[in-house]
Amino acid sequence: MLKFVLLLAPLLASAGCVQHDGGERINGAVSVAAGQSATDAATVNGAIHVAPDAAVLEATTVNGSITLGDRATATSAATVNGGITVGALARVAGDVTTVNGALTLKKGADVQGDLQNVNGRITLEAAHLGGGIETVAGDITVGADARVDGGIAVRKSQGFSISLSKNVPVIVIGPGAMVKGPLKFEREVKLLVSDRATIGPVSGATPVSFAGDSPPA
Numbered sequence: 001m002l003k004f005v006l007l008l009a010p011l012l013a014s015a016g017c018v019q020h021d022g023g024e025r026i027n028g029a030v031s032v033a034a035g036q037s038a039t040d041a042a043t044v045n046g047a048i049h050v051a052p053d054a055a056v057l058e059a060t061t062v063n064g065s066i067t068l069g070d071r072a073t074a075t076s077a078a079t080v081n082g083g084i085t086v087g088a089l090a091r092v093a094g095d096v097t098t099v100n101g102a103l104t105l106k107k108g109a110d111v112q113g114d115l116q117n118v119n120g121r122i123t124l125e126a127a128h129l130g131g132g133i134e135t136v137a138g139d140i141t142v143g144a145d146a147r148v149d150g151g152i153a154v155r156k157s158q159g160f161s162i163s164l165s166k167n168v169p170v171i172v173i174g175p176g177a178m179v180k181g182p183l184k185f186e187r188e189v190k191l192l193v194s195d196r197a198t199i200g201p202v203s204g205a206t207p208v209s210f211a212g213d214s215p216p217a
Contacts, residue, residue: 029064032056038073050074052087065101068092076113083120086111086127095131102138105129105146114150124148124177132181137167142197144174144213151181151200154189171205172215173197 029046038055041048045063050056052069058076059066065082068074068090076094077084083101086092086109095113096103102120105111105127114131115122121139124146132150133140136157142148154169169189173179175196183191185204192215193199193207210216 030061047082048077070106135169136187137169139170139172141172142174142177142179145176146174147177148179149181152179152183154185154187154204156186173199175213 027045028043030041030043030048032041032050032054034051034054036054038057040058041050041056042058042060043064044061046061047064048059048061048066050059050068050072053071054069055073057074059074061079061082063081064079066077066079066084068077068086070087070089072087072090074092076096077092078095078097079101080099081101082098083103084096084098085104086096086106088106089108090106092111092113095116096111097114097116098120099118100120101117103115103117103122105124107126109127111128112130114134115129116134117138118135119137122133122135123141123143125143126145128146129148130150132152133148134153134155136155140152152171154171171189171191173193175194177194178198180200182200183202183205185191189205191202191205191207192210195209195211199207
């Protein structure tokens with residue numbers, strides 16, 4: 001979880017900045033419209049919205065969500081408290097990370113780096129992830145026809161709140177999905193794998209196979 005510590009430094013340092021043409025501000029939302037020159041989008045307290053077909057470099061906030069519209073592009077996206085959504089056919093060259101918040105890749109999205117959070121649902125909808133998935137207490141759904149090249153890791157909850165340690169993450173690998181790398185679990189999870197999915201080696205959990213489009217409730 002070192003990345004979560006490291007990402008705080010530039011975000012908190014930006015608290016001393018004023019608004020620039022590049023989209024930096026202390027408080028308030030930042031919007032990037034299609035056709036603008038690609039530049040960083042940063043705020044401390046506020047959401048970031050990148051319009052469909054728009055391009056941005058680093059998208060960073062501390063308290064707020066980040067939304068990349070359909071077919072948008074970014075080099076990376078990071079927040080501390082807030083979710084991140086990567087729209088259909090959108091592209092991210094690096095990592096997508098949050099501490100407390102959901103991470104969602106819509107159909108056809110392509111993230112070349114990692115998906116990381118501590119707490120919050122992680123969902124891939126027929127998307128591609130070039131790196132791996134890492135969480136402490138988040139549920140993970142690798143949906144139908146999604147692909148993860150770098151594996152899945154659920155880390156120990158040591159150092160985090162007691163409420164996180166009591167949660168048992170549910171990991172679902174859907175029909176036609178592929179997880180090429182290892183699946184490593186350092187704490188208790190419920191691992192549900194479609195009988196039409198392909199996964200790498202598993203350690204720390206026993207996969208439970210299911211038929212059909214989704215696991216039983």
